[in-house]
Amino acid sequence: MNVRQLREKTPESEKITINLGYVDLGRIDLLVQEGFYSNRTDFIRTAIRNQLASHSDEVSRSIDRHTLELGLRDYAATDLEAVRTAGERLHIKVVGLVRIAPDVSPALARETISSLTVLGALQASAEVKAALADRIR
Structure with a gap:
């Protein structure tokens, strides 16, 4: 029993369900x-x-128009604490995956994230998702 997991493995994809004829x-x-x-x-x-x-050209133009980040965006407690210290608030817009680390408390998330738009997937604790529910678009 000397084996310990250093960190959770994050899935590289999101499961979807479709109905076909x-x-x-x-x-x-x-x-x-x-x-x-x-x-x-x-x-x-x-x-x-x-x-x-x-449709890659249309997607690129839309990303530029909406000033969306493309890919993976991680937020740890230290990132959000720096935002709070600077007296700023985030308007997160990502096409891809947003991961809010387990060390981020619901209170810190609410203090620092004004809006969250994710076209893809959001990985965060259930508590953080609930705290940001009214800000997720």
Whole structure:
């Protein structure tokens, strides 16, 4: 029992659920059976990536227009304490993943985060999410 986990492994993806018609599902299964894709998930991921690639210019312009950050944004208690010390408040806008560290208290989050827009996923404690519920868009 000398093994200890240094930090939680953060998932690299978010699970979603979709409903497909039987005909579309059958066509996907046929492509999988014929070896074009390894499984249904492979087909769906490929289709999504192709659509995102075909709209990449529009996404880039929208990110620029909305001044959104793209990718991963981490916030630890030390980051938010520095914001509080400076007398500032954050308006967080991210396309991707926002992680609010476990050391961030709900009170500190409310004191320093005025608004939170995440197009993607937000990882934070249930308490912090509840404290920011009225500020999450």
